[in-house]
Amino acid sequence: MLFLIIKRILLGFITLFIVSIITFVGTEVLPGDACTTYLERQAFGEQLEACYRRLGLNVPAYERYVSWALNAIQGDFGYSLSGEMPIKEVLGPRIKNSLVLASAAIFIGIPIALILGIITALWRDKLPDVAISTVTIFAMTIPEFISATLLILIIAIWLEWLPGIVIVPTDVSFLELLPNIILPVVAIAMIMTAHMARMVRSSVIQVMASEYVQMAILKGVPYWKMVFKHVLPNALLPAINVVALTIAWLLGGVVVTEVVFNYPGLGRLVIESISNRDLPTVQALAIILASIYVSINLLADLLTLMLNPRLKTLQIRK
Amino acid sequence: MTDIIQKVKNLSIGFRSKKGEEILILKNISTNIKKGETVGIVGESGSGKSTLALAMMGYVKHGLYTIGGECQFNSSNLLKMKSKDLEKIRGRKIAMIPQNAGQALTPNLKIGYQIDEALQLHSDLDEKEREKKISELLNKVRLPSPETIALRYPHELSGGQQQRVAVAMALAGTPDLLLLDEPTTGLDVTTQAHVLELLNFIAKDTGTSMVYVSHDLGAIAQVSDRIIVMYSGEIVLEGPSRDILKRPIHPYTHGLLKSIPKLSLAGLPESMPGSQPQPGIIQSGCSFFDRCNFSDENCKNNSPKLEFLKDLNTSVRCFNYEKLVNESQASQTVNKIKNKSQDKEILNLSEVSISYAKQKLLDQIFNRISDDNPTVKDININIKKGETIALVGESGSGKSTILKSIAGLLRTKDGLIRFDENRNLSSNLKERDPNDLRIIQLIFQNPDESLNPNHTVEEIIAQPLKLYFGLKGEELKKNIIDLLQKVRLGEFYTSRYPRQLSGGEKQRVAVARAFAAKPDIILCDEVTSALDVSVQAAVLNLLQQLKEDFGTTYIFVSHDLAVVRAISDRVAVLYQGRLCEVGPSNDVYKFPSHPYTEVLLGAVLEPDPDIKPKLVAEDIVEERPPEKGCSFQGRCSRIVGDICKKEIPPWQLTDSGNAIRCHIPIKELQKEQF
Numbered sequence: 001m002l003f004l005i006i007k008r009i010l011l012g013f014i015t016l017f018i019v020s021i022i023t024f025v026g027t028e029v030l031p032g033d034a035c036t037t038y039l040e041r042q043a044f045g046e047q048l049e050a051c052y053r054r055l056g057l058n059v060p061a062y063e064r065y066v067s068w069a070l071n072a073i074q075g076d077f078g079y080s081l082s083g084e085m086p087i088k089e090v091l092g093p094r095i096k097n098s099l100v101l102a103s104a105a106i107f108i109g110i111p112i113a114l115i116l117g118i119i120t121a122l123w124r125d126k127l128p129d130v131a132i133s134t135v136t137i138f139a140m141t142i143p144e145f146i147s148a149t150l151l152i153l154i155i156a157i158w159l160e161w162l163p164g165i166v167i168v169p170t171d172v173s174f175l176e177l178l179p180n181i182i183l184p185v186v187a188i189a190m191i192m193t194a195h196m197a198r199m200v201r202s203s204v205i206q207v208m209a210s211e212y213v214q215m216a217i218l219k220g221v222p223y224w225k226m227v228f229k230h231v232l233p234n235a236l237l238p239a240i241n242v243v244a245l246t247i248a249w250l251l252g253g254v255v256v257t258e259v260v261f262n263y264p265g266l267g268r269l270v271i272e273s274i275s276n277r278d279l280p281t282v283q284a285l286a287i288i289l290a291s292i293y294v295s296i297n298l299l300a301d302l303l304t305l306m307l308n309p310r311l312k313t314l315q316i317r318k
Numbered sequence: 319m320t321d322i323i324q325k326v327k328n329l330s331i332g333f334r335s336k337k338g339e340e341i342l343i344l345k346n347i348s349t350n351i352k353k354g355e356t357v358g359i360v361g362e363s364g365s366g367k368s369t370l371a372l373a374m375m376g377y378v379k380h381g382l383y384t385i386g387g388e389c390q391f392n393s394s395n396l397l398k399m400k401s402k403d404l405e406k407i408r409g410r411k412i413a414m415i416p417q418n419a420g421q422a423l424t425p426n427l428k429i430g431y432q433i434d435e436a437l438q439l440h441s442d443l444d445e446k447e448r449e450k451k452i453s454e455l456l457n458k459v460r461l462p463s464p465e466t467i468a469l470r471y472p473h474e475l476s477g478g479q480q481q482r483v484a485v486a487m488a489l490a491g492t493p494d495l496l497l498l499d500e501p502t503t504g505l506d507v508t509t510q511a512h513v514l515e516l517l518n519f520i521a522k523d524t525g526t527s528m529v530y531v532s533h534d535l536g537a538i539a540q541v542s543d544r545i546i547v548m549y550s551g552e553i554v555l556e557g558p559s560r561d562i563l564k565r566p567i568h569p570y571t572h573g574l575l576k577s578i579p580k581l582s583l584a585g586l587p588e589s590m591p592g593s594q595p596q597p598g599i600i601q602s603g604c605s606f607f608d609r610c611n612f613s614d615e616n617c618k619n620n621s622p623k624l625e626f627l628k629d630l631n632t633s634v635r636c637f638n639y640e641k642l643v644n645e646s647q648a649s650q651t652v653n654k655i656k657n658k659s660q661d662k663e664i665l666n667l668s669e670v671s672i673s674y675a676k677q678k679l680l681d682q683i684f685n686r687i688s689d690d691n692p693t694v695k696d697i698n699i700n701i702k703k704g705e706t707i708a709l710v711g712e713s714g715s716g717k718s719t720i721l722k723s724i725a726g727l728l729r730t731k732d733g734l735i736r737f738d739e740n741r742n743l744s745s746n747l748k749e750r751d752p753n754d755l756r757i758i759q760l761i762f763q764n765p766d767e768s769l770n771p772n773h774t775v776e777e778i779i780a781q782p783l784k785l786y787f788g789l790k791g792e793e794l795k796k797n798i799i800d801l802l803q804k805v806r807l808g809e810f811y812t813s814r815y816p817r818q819l820s821g822g823e824k825q826r827v828a829v830a831r832a833f834a835a836k837p838d839i840i841l842c843d844e845v846t847s848a849l850d851v852s853v854q855a856a857v858l859n860l861l862q863q864l865k866e867d868f869g870t871t872y873i874f875v876s877h878d879l880a881v882v883r884a885i886s887d888r889v890a891v892l893y894q895g896r897l898c899e900v901g902p903s904n905d906v907y908k909f910p911s912h913p914y915t916e917v918l919l920g921a922v923l924e925p926d927p928d929i930k931p932k933l934v935a936e937d938i939v940e941e942r943p944p945e946k947g948c949s950f951q952g953r954c955s956r957i958v959g960d961i962c963k964k965e966i967p968p969w970q971l972t973d974s975g976n977a978i979r980c981h982i983p984i985k986e987l988q989k990e991q992f
Contacts, residue, residue, distance in 0.1 A: 209380070210421065211416060211417075211418060211421040211422045212421060212422050212423055212424040212425070213424075214377075214416075214422070215414070215416055215422040215423070215424075215484075216424065217377065217408070218372075218375055218377060218408050218409070218413075218414040218416075219408060219409040219413070219414075219435070219436055219439070219487065219491075220404075220405045220406065220407070220408035220409030220410060220436075220439050220440065220491070221405070221409075221435065221439065222405055222439075223401065229424075229427065229435075230424045230427070233426045234424070234425060234426055307426075308426070309425070309426060309471040309473075310425060310471070310473050
């Protein structure tokens with residue numbers, strides 16, 4: 001078991017290493033570099049070379065990679081080009097904002113998704129299922145930029161209940177941010193909840209049709225005890241990985257929603273820094289997003305392993 | 319009457335088709351289960367037997383509904399009862415032992431908890447007493463060390479152990495009626511015999527009534543007092559089990575009994591043509607009409623009623639049962655097969671070992687396999703052209719592993735596989751040339767999985783023809799139709815998809831695909847295990863016919879010793895991947911000499927209440943073959959001493975050409991046959 005965890009963690013680091021090389025090489029082979037972007041028309045002669053020296057671009061690529069990687073491990077990603085400030089400081093509030101948005105969506109969305117999924121499965125083909133399923137399919141199919149725009153139109157413009165777009169400094173306090181994030185959270189949670197509820201529904205239905213559930217019924221186990229003891233633990237295991245992917249997706253920034261609501265999160269930062277050709281920031285973002293995906297998937301795998309007795313013994317036997 | 323425990327009255331269960339028609343699965347069933355009696359319900363798949371058993375617990379599967387009638391238990395109708403009240407009956411008064419215990423035990427709950435749950439629901443014992451009771455129950459079903467078993471998860475037990483746990487769970491509520499839905503299907507012969515013996519013991523010990531549902535007349539014969547035969551949702555025959563088995567007066571039962579291969583008879587049983595009508599196909603007359611040998615005009619137009627014959631104490635649904643009254647089962651005719659093998663050797667396995675051990679890094683680099691105790695070891699078999707050789711043994715005996723290696727799907731560790739005396743077949747599939755691949759074809763157990771569901775029958779059979787012979791256009795089409803006719807399927811099957819075929823038809827397509835390559839050797843891996851008995855007989859007959867036409871050699875793997883007896887010329891008995899005995903089938907079956915062969919043959923269930931299985935050895939499951947000595951030492955009841963544990967037994971030859979691997983001298987072995 002321990003060996004397996006170590007192996008998975010090592011694999012995670014290897015994945016990150018490969019991602020870092022790919023992003024580094026990617027930014028390297030692109031025509032132009034930080035200095036030509038920064039200096040624009042003055043990018044020649046003395047000035048350009050001075051810039052190269054200042055940014056340390058005059059040394060070979062592999063040396064730059066090593067020093068960049070060593071600093072990155074310590075959390076120092078260098079300087080952002082556009083803002084001329086440490087990337088650390090640019091990223092910090094953005095990560096915090098994305099985290100706030102994501103956790104709000106997770107804490108609201110996942111319980112609702114589970115409950116809806118279980119209800120639709122248990123009342124399969126009956127009224128609750130038909131009603132909820134119709135709504136979830138609807139919520140799933142409308143693209144988020146449309147639902148987000150509609151939300152702004154109805155709640156912010158017609159009813160004037162909440163601000164339509166987020167116009168706050170990036171380092172605003174949580175309480176001030178709160179009214180601003182309600183609409184974005186609703187927009188994200190809608191689509192996420194609908195997806196997960198469908199997944200939970202089909203998983204529960206599959207388990208409900210299994211022979212061991214039939215056996216539990218024939219054993220005389222009362223309905224709700226059967227649902228909680230025999231059905232849910234087995235039905236929700238495969239959901240863990242889907243939930244993990246959703247969380248990673250949320251943390252990685254929900255680009256479209258953030259742009260529509262002008263929300264200062266990671267997703268928007270990605271777009272901004274790409275269009276500004278702010279390569280150091282892009283590199284830093286790529287590495288951070290990759291580590292979020294890797295670590296959350298790792299956690300999900302370990303959790304599945306711990307909760308599934310089948311996998312646990314298999315590993316021990318080997 | 320007070321001694322009736324369950325009363326089924328005019329029960330009809332069905333579903334509504336997409337067009338809104340009512341389609342019946344059970345048609346107007348009435349029967350009574352008496353106290354202390356064991357009733358067997360027999361029928362082929364789709365006859366409605368499981369639906370009937372579940373209805374006796376007031377359970378109707380999702381999608382089905384009760385159309386009419388009732389299932390009375392203590393004079394209340396279970397099918398109309400509220401689920402609150404049903405919970406008090408299920409598990410406490412009526413308990414179910416499921417078909418596949420491996421899937422009927424909840425995977426995330428420990429064995430102990432699952433039994434404890436039943437005790438909590440259906441008894442007033444406190445925690446301490448329950449704990450004791452769990453051990454008692456596990457002991458009663460003869461599981462070793464109950465305390466450790468209780469702490470295990472279902473997947474950590476073997477199939478036989480899981481089935482025993484299911485029995486223990488059903489007994490936890492001390493029910494008055496036990497329903498058993500194919501409780502031994504899918505178990506090894508020896509395990510099956512042991513579980514049946516246990517059930518018999520429990521029936522006697524506790525006086526519980528049992529309803530035993532199975533397609534296997536052999537198992538039914540061992541346990542039941544009374545037999546109900548079902549066909550297409552109706553009871554066609556009901557009576558005391560001895561009378562039904564010895565003198566089946568319904569043509570369907572008659573045909574069914576005839577199509578079961580028996581240990582005592584070499585040769586292929588007669589097959590019953592056709593198949594059970596699909597539910598919903600409404601036809602006038604008797605539902606068995608088009609498969610019946612005794613039918614007349616009357617049967618075509620009028621459906622017979624279930625008629626009680628007082629002097630025979632039997633109910634039968636047939637106009638012409640009198641024709642059958644005088645015919646007994648003993649008149650079973652078999653198509654004797656002639657051994658057409660030539661002296662020419664076609665395939666030779668010498669010193670073959672196969673290992674499933676995971677390769678270490680160093681071994682991977684040098685491309686070698688190192689394993690001191692491989693799964694299959696020292697296999698030496700000569701196979702002659704045109705013969706049918708069978709590999710038999712329990713699950714885990716390595717029989718399918720050997721087939722895979724011959725087919726090239728699995729690398730051998732050591733040894734040679736030679737074709738036609740001098741051609742070495744590479745053990746690696748990728749290194750075999752197309753002709754090497756063509757000469758050996760494989761037919762799998764389950765045609766549902768071996769036929770591509772997105773290909774039509776034509777495309778399936780065309781594959782080998784295109785690949786090996788480059789046929790195209792008209793010629794290809796002609797060959798396909800030719801092959802279909804050879805396997806008794808008409809031309810109109812070409813455009814069908816596998817899902818539109820019955821199980822028997824699918825297996826015929828798989829047979830046609832194998833023969834399309836014009837192979838010299840066909841490997842049959844449990845080809846009839848997934849089929850109903852009447853269909854099994856037809857497929858066996860077909861295989862025999864094709865073999866005579868083409869002169870093909872068969873290597874036949876099966877766990878069913880009666881089937882092997884019917885079709886094979888020679889038998890090789892395997893235990894834990896080592897050969898125990900090789901010889902002509904007549905001799906292997908007549909003088910069971912190796913102790914393991916004796917165990918296997920003793921456990922076979924025959925559809926005859928007078929032939930009881932003989933349980934010689936314990937049904938322990940061994941994980942790995944022993945490091946040294948005889949492979950069967952762990953379960954052998956005739957160990958002669960330390961020599962069995964230390965030395966690999968020598969091959970001994972009998973006069974008739976049987977080769978036996980045992981330390982006991984031949985003469986002594988033959989003396990002690992049962």
